[in-house]
Amino acid sequence: xxxxxxxxxxxxxxxxxxxxxxxxxxxxxxxxxxxxxxxxxxxxxxxxxxxxxxxxxxxxxxxxxxxxxxxxxxxxxxxxxxxxxxxxxxxxxxxxxxxxxxxxxxxxxxxxxxxxxxxxxxxxxxxxxxxxxxxxxxxxxxxxxxxxxxxxxxxxxxxxxxxxxxxxxxxxxxxxxxxxxxxxxxxxxxxxxxxxxxxxxxxxxxxxxxxxxxxxxxxxxxxxxxxxxxxxxxxxxxxxxxxxxxxxxxxx
Amino acid sequence: xxxxxxxxxxxxxxxxxxxxxxxxxxxxxxxxxxxxxxxxxxxxxxxxxxxxxxxxxxxxxxxxxxxxxxxxxxxxxxxxxxxxxxxxxxxxxxxxxxxxxxxxxxxxxxxxxxxxxxxxxxxxxxxxxxxxxxxxxxxxxxxxxxxxxxxxxxxxxxxxxxxxxxxxxxxxxxxxxxxxxxxxxxxxxxxxxxxxxxxxxxxxxxxxxxxxxxxxxxxxxxxxxxxxxxxxxxxxxxxxxxxxxxxxxxxxxxxxxxxxx
Numbered sequence: 001x002x003x004x005x006x007x008x009x010x011x012x013x014x015x016x017x018x019x020x021x022x023x024x025x026x027x028x029x030x031x032x033x034x035x036x037x038x039x040x041x042x043x044x045x046x047x048x049x050x051x052x053x054x055x056x057x058x059x060x061x062x063x064x065x066x067x068x069x070x071x072x073x074x075x076x077x078x079x080x081x082x083x084x085x086x087x088x089x090x091x092x093x094x095x096x097x098x099x100x101x102x103x104x105x106x107x108x109x110x111x112x113x114x115x116x117x118x119x120x121x122x123x124x125x126x127x128x129x130x131x132x133x134x135x136x137x138x139x140x141x142x143x144x145x146x147x148x149x150x151x152x153x154x155x156x157x158x159x160x161x162x163x164x165x166x167x168x169x170x171x172x173x174x175x176x177x178x179x180x181x182x183x184x185x186x187x188x189x190x191x192x193x194x195x196x197x198x199x200x201x202x203x204x205x206x207x208x209x210x211x212x213x214x215x216x217x218x219x220x221x222x223x224x225x226x227x228x229x230x231x232x233x234x235x236x237x238x239x240x241x242x243x244x245x246x247x248x249x250x251x252x
Numbered sequence: 253x254x255x256x257x258x259x260x261x262x263x264x265x266x267x268x269x270x271x272x273x274x275x276x277x278x279x280x281x282x283x284x285x286x287x288x289x290x291x292x293x294x295x296x297x298x299x300x301x302x303x304x305x306x307x308x309x310x311x312x313x314x315x316x317x318x319x320x321x322x323x324x325x326x327x328x329x330x331x332x333x334x335x336x337x338x339x340x341x342x343x344x345x346x347x348x349x350x351x352x353x354x355x356x357x358x359x360x361x362x363x364x365x366x367x368x369x370x371x372x373x374x375x376x377x378x379x380x381x382x383x384x385x386x387x388x389x390x391x392x393x394x395x396x397x398x399x400x401x402x403x404x405x406x407x408x409x410x411x412x413x414x415x416x417x418x419x420x421x422x423x424x425x426x427x428x429x430x431x432x433x434x435x436x437x438x439x440x441x442x443x444x445x446x447x448x449x450x451x452x453x454x455x456x457x458x459x460x461x462x463x464x465x466x467x468x469x470x471x472x473x474x475x476x477x478x479x480x481x482x483x484x485x486x487x488x489x490x491x492x493x494x495x496x497x498x499x500x501x502x503x504x505x506x507x508x509x510x511x512x513x
Contacts, residue, residue, distance in 0.1 A: 057403050057406055075409045080404065082400035082404055088422070099418070103405065
């Protein structure tokens, strides 16, 4: 599989009073086209910063982002979903979903028709005309994710999309997200702190160290999907990753 | 109308009680009508002088409307400047705040000298009062968009103009309307003050004239007209607001439904 987007030796620090705080130290990640990659690491290790650099929202101090088109601005290739759902409260669910199409200057009615089909296909039928505040937490996340899929971009960068949900809703949405991804076929880079989520969904897991973050270890997960949360190899992998994270957290 | 009455039944009740006490008190203590007229007399004077009051009232409305228009437009422009240029913000904001320390009574006579006894001196007074709450609220509204939302739009390669049109403008509308609502009540006061100081027409002018002639009943009728006018303007603005911010109205309705369930 060719690589869809790659980060090469990304280093980043933030200025603080009287110095700099190093956040990322030569982070390299290669993401295969059509695959699901996940970044996991102790909290506060710089996962979001890394994702923002991948999204072209932050410039690294050194290192580069590579796409098919070569080095440069990844926007146009990626669709970024921030940690909170960032739905616009004055727009209906349907009009929130077509946000990217509108920014790209695509015809609105066409975008709406397409979004409607996805709503029907992925359990949001009947919610088109509701406003975000009228939706439950799980529905809001679904909507934000559908919006990201509808951005007509090859690579989706998802920053803890299910992090704010309760465990039951999260489990439901993990399965749901997997089904959407399998049907729509995009490349996903997911940031999460949920190890089970990572093992359940990913082709590759990149474990980041404590700050300044570097890639501590990479795992290739080859079990066929859909995976069972309780299958023994998955539980074993989960344990292995958790152990490493705990060591990292203590070293921090 | 029944719904309106139900919603404000407490207000109506208090008002009626107050007026009743007033009526009885004046009659009981035989207060002469040129000192304090009874509410019934005021109401009578109000209806018999309706043409006079509406002719003066229309002038006041015109002044308020022009003031709102000028002050509103100026306020929006200033808010945009303050929001998009930090250096201009540092230069302008202190001046705007300082300008609010100058009592409007002090400059109203000057405005009459500069702009004459007609519409424009009063419209300027109203505009000067109106622009401040609009600037402050509009700036707050423009700033209310979260950094993550801006990140989302930037990641889609949205231009500054698109970010303004798609996010900042709609996000700032609720606070902008708050500014307008504060502004519209203040601007009625502003226009009336302007009319006291120098005018040929308007409810403020009518009040001063009637006061001098000890037509206290007409003064009260003017006050009544003035408050009806303020209520009408405020109500009209609320209807526009509810129509513009339908999503918010829906949300509020839903919240009350949820509470009732």
